Amino acid sequence: MMDGSDLNSPCGQRVAASFNRQGMMLHLDARLLRALPGEVEVALPFSDKVSQQQGNFHGGVIGALADIAGGYAGLTMLEEGAEVVTVEYKINFLSSLQGGELRATGKVTKAGKRIIVTTAEVVHIDAQGERTACAVMQQTLVPVAKKY
Amino acid sequence: MMDGSDLNSPCGQRVAASFNRQGMMLHLDARLLRALPGEVEVALPFSDKVSQQQGNFHGGVIGALADIAGGYAGLTMLEEGAEVVTVEYKINFLSSLQGGELRATGKVTKAGKRIIVTTAEVVHIDAQGERTACAVMQQTLVPVAKKY
Amino acid sequence: MMDGSDLNSPCGQRVAASFNRQGMMLHLDARLLRALPGEVEVALPFSDKVSQQQGNFHGGVIGALADIAGGYAGLTMLEEGAEVVTVEYKINFLSSLQGGELRATGKVTKAGKRIIVTTAEVVHIDAQGERTACAVMQQTLVPVAKKY
C-alpha cells in the first residue's frame, strides 16, 4: 500500500501502521504516498466502488480522502501513544471528475495541545497526468490516547 | 435496495432511480429508506468496508451518508429534469461507533432558485435497537440540469 | 440589556454577566433575551453600525450574533468556574435583510467533556413583526477555565 521512501522514516511508519488498519481505505484501494512532519499525501484510484449517479467520484469518498490526509498530517505532530480523532471538517467541491486517481494532501495549520487545525487539497490526475483541483477542506482534530 | 412504501411515490421513485446509480452506495450496501418532499433517510450497515483504524465507522463514510441524505432531500424540491450538485458540506462527529447500522436523515432548510441549504442528522442503531447521535451536517447544494 | 424574566434564574444571570462584558455586543445594542439550560436567544437591532454595502445586515454581524447565541447555549451546560471558547463555526446565509431586528437562538446538540457542539438559527423580524429565516450555523466549542 506504500509507494514512497518517506514512508520508511519513523513518521512514515507510524502513519502507515494506522493507515493499514483502515478497512475502508484498503477496500477502496487507497494508498499512502507521503508522510512528513505536518504533511501527508494519500491517493485513491477511480473504480465503480467510489462512483456516484453521474459516474464521477462520489463526494463522500473525496471527503473521506481529505479527512484522512488532514487527520494523518495532524497525527505526525503528536507524541507516540497519541492519535487523533476528527471533531469536524468542511469541504468545498471544485470540480466533478471521473477516471484516473485522486490525490489528497493534508497540512497542519496549527497544532495546539487541545485542538489541531488542518487543511487539505484534493487534486485529480487523469490518465495523461493532467491535474485538476477537485476539493479543499478545513478540519478540526483533537488528540486522544491510542487504545490499540 | 428499497425498504419503504414511501418509495413508491413519484418522489420516492425519482430518488431511488438516482440512488441506484451510485456505485459507491450500492457497493457499501447502503439502502434508501424514505423519500418525502424535503426529507430523505438512508441507511448503511457496519462492515469492514466502512471501518477505520480503531474498528469504528469511518468518518468518511459517515460524511458520505450525510451528504447523500441532504442531497436527495434537496432533489425532492426540484422540478423533473433537474438534479443537485453538492457545493460543500460541514460535518461534526458526535460519537465513535461500530456494529449495527447508521441512519442519516436529510432535511431541506431553504430551497432557493440558485442555492439549496440542507441539514442532516446521522444516528447509530445497535443490535438492540438503541439509538446514539453520531453526526450533524450542514450543506449547500446547487440545482443543475440532469444529463443522463 | 435584558428583557426576559428567564434572566433572573442562576442560568440567566450567569449568561448575562458574561454578555454584559462584551464590548462589541453592547456597542451594537445587542440584547440578551432568554437563557435556559441548553438554549439562549439574543437580539440585534438594525443600524448603520451593522450594515454592508447594499444597506443590509452585514454577514459578519449575523455571524457574530449566531456565534454568541451558540456559545452561550454551550455555557449553560457547564459547571461554575468554566466558560467556553469557540473553536470554529460554519454559517449559511439564507436571505439578505435590512431594518427591524435579528434574533439568534442557539441550542446545544451535544455537550461532551471536551467538545460541545451547537447549532443556531437567525431570524429577521421586520417592523410589522414578520419573521424571515436569515441564517443557520453549526459550531464547535471547548470548555476552558474562567479567568476573570
Added chain:
Amino acid sequence: MMDGSDLNSPCGQRVAASFNRQGMMLHLDARLLRALPGEVEVALPFSDKVSQQQGNFHGGVIGALADIAGGYAGLTMLEEGAEVVTVEYKINFLSSLQGGELRATGKVTKAGKRIIVTTAEVVHIDAQGERTACAVMQQTLVPVAKKY
C-alpha cells in the same frame, strides 16, 4: 480609509467603492489595505467596539473581517456590473488576542461561473509588530447583479 497604492488601480478602486459603503466596517475603523486580482487585504484595529467578555477581539468581528477579505477577493474576479453575495463561510479560530490590529487576507481558490470559493487567513499584529496566526476561513460566494 485606504493605505496602499494598489488601491489606485481599477481593481482597487472598485473594491474601495464597495468597502466604503459598509457602515459596519467604517464604524469599526476597518481599512482596506490591498486589492489585487484574486487577493484582498483588510485591517481592523483593536478597540472596545470589537471586544468580547475576556477583553480579546470578538470572534464575530474576526469572522466579519475574514468574510469581507474573501468576498472582495472574489469580487476582483468578476466583470463590471456584478458583485458577490456570501453563501456561507466556515472559520477556525487559532488564538485569542487583544490590542494591536488584525489583518485578513482573502484569496480566490476557484472562480467558477456560478460559484466562487475563497480562503482567508487572519493574523494579529501587536504593538511591536509581532505577527500571530489568528484564524483561517473557507468560503463560498455567488456572483449577482450589482443593484446600486
